[in-house]
Structures are given as C-alpha cells and as structure tokens.
Amino acid sequence: MMDIGQLFHNLLFDYTLRTVALGAAILGIVSGALGAFAVLRRQSLLGDAISHAALPGIVIAFLLTRSREPVIFLLGALAAGWAATLSIAAITRTTRIKDDTALGLVLSVFFGFGLMLLTFAQKLPDARQAGLDKFLFGQAATLLQSDVIAMAAVGALALGATLLFWKEFKLLTFDADYAASLGYPVRTLDVLLTTLLVVAIVIGLQTVGVVLMSAMLVAPAAAARQWTNRLETMVGLSALFGALAGVSGALISSAVEKTPTGPVIVLCISAIVLVSLLFAPARGIAWRRLRDLKNQRRLRTASPL
Amino acid sequence: MITPAMTTPAMTTPAVEVCNLTVAYQDKPVLWEVDMQAPSGALMAIVGPNGAGKTTLIKAILGLVRPLAGQALIYGKPYSQQRHLVAYVPQRNSVDWDFPTSVLDVVMMGRYGALGWLRRPGPAERSAALDALDKVGMADFAERQIGQLSGGQQQRVFLARALVQNAQVYLMDEPFQGVDATTERAIVRLLQELRSQGKTVLVVHHDLQTVPEYFDWVMMLNVRRIACGPVHEIFTEQNLRATYGGKIAFLHGNSVGEVHDGHRPALSQPAL
Numbered sequence: 001m002m003d004i005g006q007l008f009h010n011l012l013f014d015y016t017l018r019t020v021a022l023g024a025a026i027l028g029i030v031s032g033a034l035g036a037f038a039v040l041r042r043q044s045l046l047g048d049a050i051s052h053a054a055l056p057g058i059v060i061a062f063l064l065t066r067s068r069e070p071v072i073f074l075l076g077a078l079a080a081g082w083a084a085t086l087s088i089a090a091i092t093r094t095t096r097i098k099d100d101t102a103l104g105l106v107l108s109v110f111f112g113f114g115l116m117l118l119t120f121a122q123k124l125p126d127a128r129q130a131g132l133d134k135f136l137f138g139q140a141a142t143l144l145q146s147d148v149i150a151m152a153a154v155g156a157l158a159l160g161a162t163l164l165f166w167k168e169f170k171l172l173t174f175d176a177d178y179a180a181s182l183g184y185p186v187r188t189l190d191v192l193l194t195t196l197l198v199v200a201i202v203i204g205l206q207t208v209g210v211v212l213m214s215a216m217l218v219a220p221a222a223a224a225r226q227w228t229n230r231l232e233t234m235v236g237l238s239a240l241f242g243a244l245a246g247v248s249g250a251l252i253s254s255a256v257e258k259t260p261t262g263p264v265i266v267l268c269i270s271a272i273v274l275v276s277l278l279f280a281p282a283r284g285i286a287w288r289r290l291r292d293l294k295n296q297r298r299l300r301t302a303s304p305l
Numbered sequence: 306m307i308t309p310a311m312t313t314p315a316m317t318t319p320a321v322e323v324c325n326l327t328v329a330y331q332d333k334p335v336l337w338e339v340d341m342q343a344p345s346g347a348l349m350a351i352v353g354p355n356g357a358g359k360t361t362l363i364k365a366i367l368g369l370v371r372p373l374a375g376q377a378l379i380y381g382k383p384y385s386q387q388r389h390l391v392a393y394v395p396q397r398n399s400v401d402w403d404f405p406t407s408v409l410d411v412v413m414m415g416r417y418g419a420l421g422w423l424r425r426p427g428p429a430e431r432s433a434a435l436d437a438l439d440k441v442g443m444a445d446f447a448e449r450q451i452g453q454l455s456g457g458q459q460q461r462v463f464l465a466r467a468l469v470q471n472a473q474v475y476l477m478d479e480p481f482q483g484v485d486a487t488t489e490r491a492i493v494r495l496l497q498e499l500r501s502q503g504k505t506v507l508v509v510h511h512d513l514q515t516v517p518e519y520f521d522w523v524m525m526l527n528v529r530r531i532a533c534g535p536v537h538e539i540f541t542e543q544n545l546r547a548t549y550g551g552k553i554a555f556l557h558g559n560s561v562g563e564v565h566d567g568h569r570p571a572l573s574q575p576a577l
C-alpha cells in the first residue's frame with residue numbers, strides 16, 4: 001500500500017496511472033450520462049445485451065484485419081452492438097416474443113458466439129499479443145494516451161449530441177406516443193439515442209470489459225435518481241458518480257497490488273449506489289425509516305381520541 | 306392564434322372524419338370498417354365495452370397505429386398535414402409518473418410541437434404553461450415533482466399540456482378514469498369552455514350515466530361502429546344493447562349502466 005500523498009503525486013506524474021484514471025473518468029462520465037436515459041426508458045438490460053454482444057464484433061474485427069489497433073476493435077464492437085440492437089427490435093416486431101426474452105436470446109447467442117470465436121482466435125500465433133481476452137473483464141493498464149484522446153473525442157461527440165437533442169430525448173423518454181402525435185420521428189430519435197448508448201458502451205469496453213460494462217450504465221443512474229427529481233440534475237449527477245467511481249477505481253487498483261481496475265471501478269460505483277439507496281434524502285431507506293418512526297411516536301403520544 | 310374560420314375550408318367539412326378504418330393487432334381485428342364523422346364544434350363521447358377499440362380509434366386518428374385499410378382526416382386532410390390543429394391527451398397510466406421532472410416541465414411539452422427541433426422552451430412557453438395550469442386549478446403545483454400528485458391531479462396536468470397546444474381538435478383518452486370529484490368537475494368545466502370556443506372534442510368515456518349530461522354527440526363502438534350522432538337521437542336502449550350485448554341493465558327512464566357482479570346494478574361501467 002502507498003500513502004495517499006504518493007498516490008496523488010502519481011496521479012499527476014505517473015504516465016500509466018494518469019492515463020488509466022483519465023480514461024476511467026471519461027468512461028464514467030459518458031456512460032453515466034447516457035445510462036441515465038437508458039434507465040429511465042427501462043432499457044437497463046439493453047445495455048447489458050449490447051455490451052455482451054460486442055465481443056464477437058471485436059474478435060471478428062481482429063480476424064479480418066489482424067490488427068492490434070484499439071480503434072479497429074472498437075469499430076467491430078460498434079458494429080456488433082448495433083447488429084444486436086437491430087436483432088432485438090426485429091425479433092420483437094416480427095414475432096410474439098416479448099422484449100425481455102428477445103434481449104436474453106440476443107445477449108446469450110452473441111456472447112456465446114463471441115466466446116467460441118475467442119477460443120478459436122486464441123490459437124492463432126499472433127493472437128496472444130493482441131490481448132483479445134482483455135475485453136472480457138477489461139484491462140485498464142493497456143490504455144495508451146492515444147486511446148484516451150480517442151475516447152475523449154468520441155465521448156464529447158456523444159455528450160454534445162445528447163445536449164443538442166435534450167428536449168427531444170426528454171420527450172421521447174417520458175411519453176413517446178405524445179412525441180409522435182406532435183410530429184417528432186420517434187423511431188429515428190430512438191435509433192439515435194440507442195446509437196449514443198452503444199457508443200458509450202464501446203468507450204468503456206477496453207477498461208471495464210464486456211461482462212461488467214452494463215454496471216457502468218445502470219449503477220450511476222440508479223444512484224443519481226435517489227438524490228434529485230430533475231432530469232438535468234440526474235444526468236449530471238450520474239456522470240459525476242461515474243467519473244468518481246472511475247478515478248477511485250483507478251487509484252485503488254494502482255495502490256493495491258494485483259487488483260484488476262475494471263472490477264474495482266464497478267465495486268466503487270456499487271458502493272455509491274449503496275450509500276445513495278440508504279442515505280439519500282427523501283428517497284433513502286434510512287430517512288424513510290426514521291420518518292416512519294417519528295410519525296409512529298407522534299401518533300402514540302397524541303391523545304387517542 | 307388560429308381561428309376556426311382560417312382552418313375550416315368549408316362549414317360542412319367535419320373536424321374529424323374516419324372512413325372505412327380497419328386496424329388489426331397481429332391477426333385480431335380491433336377496428337372493422339369503421340366510419341365516423343365529428344362535425345366542427347362537437348363535444349363527442351366515444352363509448353363501448355372494454356376491447357371495443359376506443360383507444361385504438363384515437364391512436365389511428367393520430368397516426369400512432371397503422372391501419373390495414375381506410376383513413377382518418379382532420380378538416381379534410383391527413384393528420385400529418387394538420388397536426389398543429391390537434392391536441393392529444395393520452396391515458397394517464399401510459400407514462401411513468403416517477404419520471405424526474407416537474408409539473409411545469411410536463412405542461413411545457415405541449416409547446417414542443419410548435420417549437421420544433423433544437424429550440425428550447427423559454428419565457429413564452431413558461432407563461433402559457435402557467436396559464437393552462439391555472440385553468441385546470443393546478444397553478445399551485447407548478448414546481449411539484451409529478452410523482453407527488455394524486456391521480457386526478459396527474460390527469461389535470463395532462464389536460465393542461467393539451468391546452469397549451471392551442472388546438473382546434475382535442476382527442477382525450479379516458480380523462481375521467483379514476484379521478485376525484487374535484488377533477489371531474491374541473492374536466493367538465495374545461496369541456497364546456499372548449500365547446501363555447503367552438504373547438505371539437507372527442508372523449509373516450511366509460512360512465513354511461515353522464516353521457517347525456519356532459520356530451521352532445523356520441524359514438525358507440527364495439528370493433529364495428531354501432532351508431533354515431535347527436536346524443537338525443539343515438540343514445541337509445543336499442544343501440545346500447547347492440548354495443549354492450551347482454552351486459553347492460555336498464556332501469557327506469559334515462560339511467561343506464563353496466564351490470565357487474567350484481568353489486569351496483571345501475572351505476573357506471575367499472576374502470577379498468
């Protein structure tokens with residue numbers, strides 16, 4: 001264990017730690033902000049399906065190009081995530097299968113296919129160095145400064161689009177039928193918002209991995225909802241919680257030897273969720289229990305008739 | 306402001322016209338060759354048993370469901386060209402009221418259609434929304450979180466949102482469902498005000514007893530159109546029997562209602 005002062009010194013001057021912390025912060029901000037919309041649209045599981053479905057995309061991208069460039073992997077992930085989303089929509093539209101079942105089907109079929117391809121690709125001579133398996137649970141230490149710059153650029157685009165279409169996304173999320181009655185192309189807006197969600201997921205894959213990525217979408221939003229009744233504040237807080245978890249996870253895993261960054265980030269955000277569920281004013285379990293007790297006491301001391 | 310004179314090509318053009326409309330979900334027909342006309346200025350109840358296709362009819366008029374055949378026209382033109390003339394009040398339980406937003410925010414959504422892409426609501430939208438909230442008796446709740454409202458208050462928020470659209474035609478899906486007496490009175494007052502302004506209002510309604518009191522036109526629907534016209538001509542025992550089948554009780558004179566479980570034989574149809 002290092003002391004705290006040393007840790008902060010490293011955060012600023014150690015190349016690896018600085019890069020990892022910055023990357024984790026960016027991933028936290030983007031997935032936190034877009035995850036808030038996913039949670040409010042009851043699409044938490046869609047994020048899970050998309051991130052698991054990214055795996056075959058990554059491996060296929062490698063098999064086709066034999067390149068080790070993260071950008072190639074991420075393009076593969078993007079394409080596969082998209083294909084998964086379209087498959088889910090097609091299944092629910094053309095069959096009687098409900099959307100939760102469609103999500104489960106697509107998630108397991110894509111992920112299973114990805115694992116099979118991964119096993120196959122691992123046997124190839126140049127696959128070991130490509131480090132495909134790092135996308136399963138993420139390996140933040142492999143982040144380069146150039147990766148972080150790419151993440152920041154794509155993330156800024158996604159956040160910019162969210163701000164630009166804020167009013168439309170808000171209306172779509174709250175009341176899609178009403179949005180359609182006003183003339184907004186609901187299908188197009190839905191595709192746009194889902195695409196931004198896919199982008200948010202892809203940004204985080206290298207750090208957190210396909211298995212745990214959905215936690216970075218759902219958890220910050222669930223925590224943020226506890227503290228506010230305004231969409232603006234919720235999205236902002238969700239981004240902040242995501243960034244906080246990202247940076248703390250990076251710091252903890254650098255201070256404690258042999259701790260994987262991705263899972264530690266997820267544990268950090270889980271801690272934030274736990275505190276929010278318990279102690280947030282108005283919605284927190286602790287305050288509600290306290291209020292109930294106070295009310296009971298008041299009723300008991302008041303004269304019964 | 307849009308006046309009816311500007312938007313009505315001829316006095317005879319109905320505000321809402323539905324021709325030969327057929328809608329099916331999967332292989333089950335929900336509306337079958339439905340024809341309907343609502344003249345400009347009509348205050349019309351749409352009644353029929355559960356599963357009769359009342360909500361689907363509203364959604365088809367709004368272009369939210371795609372018909373297999375037929376069409377719906379607003380003042381003689383397809384909805385896509387006339388949406389600025391139409392305001393929609395969906396069923397209250399069609400949205401998640403735990404959504405993190407305020408009453409005022411929801412009402413301002415009624416201006417989003419007029420605002421168009423990318424433009425944000427400003428002071429004009431805000432004051433229009435406050436006016437509308439005042440009309441439905443909800444001015445004191447503007448800053449309240451929508452999840453903290455009672456069912457009736459939520460319904461009035463939806464009505465205020467439609468009011469700020471400043472439309473000619475209002476389509477309301479069960480605004481009276483499960484509301485308190487205060488809200489029911491507020492809605493009735495609002496309907497009368499809209500009628501006095503010459504607006505056309507179509508209301509999916511469940512309480513058969515209040516139809517003659519609240520409305521002057523009625524459409525009776527059960528997958529097919531049973532009847533449509535002025536209440537005093539159309540709202541007859543024979544038509545009600547045709548619409549509801551055997552599930553309806555007729556007691557002395559005007560009071561009609563659906564029988565359910567034998568408990569309250571002469572009152573309204575149970576809300577779902």
